[in-house]
Amino acid sequence: MIDQQPSLGVFELPLRVYIEDTDAGGIVFHAKYLHYMERARTEWVRSNGVGLRAGLRDNISYVVQRLSIHYGFPARLDDELLVTAEPLAHGRVWMDFRQRVLKRADRTELAEATVRVACVALDTGKPRRLPDTMAKLLQHHFNPISQSE
Numbered sequence: 001m002i003d004q005q006p007s008l009g010v011f012e013l014p015l016r017v018y019i020e021d022t023d024a025g026g027i028v029f030h031a032k033y034l035h036y037m038e039r040a041r042t043e044w045v046r047s048n049g050v051g052l053r054a055g056l057r058d059n060i061s062y063v064v065q066r067l068s069i070h071y072g073f074p075a076r077l078d079d080e081l082l083v084t085a086e087p088l089a090h091g092r093v094w095m096d097f098r099q100r101v102l103k104r105a106d107r108t109e110l111a112e113a114t115v116r117v118a119c120v121a122l123d124t125g126k127p128r129r130l131p132d133t134m135a136k137l138l139q140h141h142f143n144p145i146s147q148s149e
Contacts, residue, residue, distance in 0.1 A: 010086045011044040014104060017079045026077040033069065033111045037099045040083040041117065050133045059122045060131055065094065066116035073103075073110045080104040090138040093127045094118045 013036075021032045045052060055061070075081060082104050088096040094116055101111040119130045130138070 010084050011040060011047060013040040013043050013083045013085070015039070015081045015083055017075050017077055017081065019077060021075075022077050028075040028079075030071065033071070033075075033101055033113075034067075036081065036083045036101055037085070037113060037115065040085040040099060041097060041115070044085040045134075048137050050137060055131060056122065058131065060128070061120050061122040061125075062117050063120055063125075064115060065118040067113060069111060069113040071111050073108060075101065075103070075110050081110070082107070087138060087141050088114070090130070090135075090142075092129050095130070095134075095138060 015036055017028055021028050023029055082102045084100045086098045088098050097115045099113045100109055102109055119128055121128045
């Protein structure tokens, strides 16, 4: 279950590490952190009322354009995690997020990343403007006072 929280600011998605996420030693495989971060970004979008299926019908897709990640400590089998998604900046066709994977018990940072997600046309893969719903969400996140006037 996803924690209910304010829609703006840092979004937190609780997850548990399963055997499928780990190597033979019970340590989370490095690429799985990217899966966790993808889920957190997706749930951030959903928690703010933006439908992803509608985007697919409108020929919209989102792709990771740039990623920088630092792994600090390993996550292990059965760990309870919090995966965050926090918008940092946006342009006409892209959004930057800061994302962290934390151990839920003591909030130890296991991994931290900056991710740029670009909006593209689903059929061609070419860049396209963020849809109005996403652009308004981001504008409200960065300028909450001006949106309420």
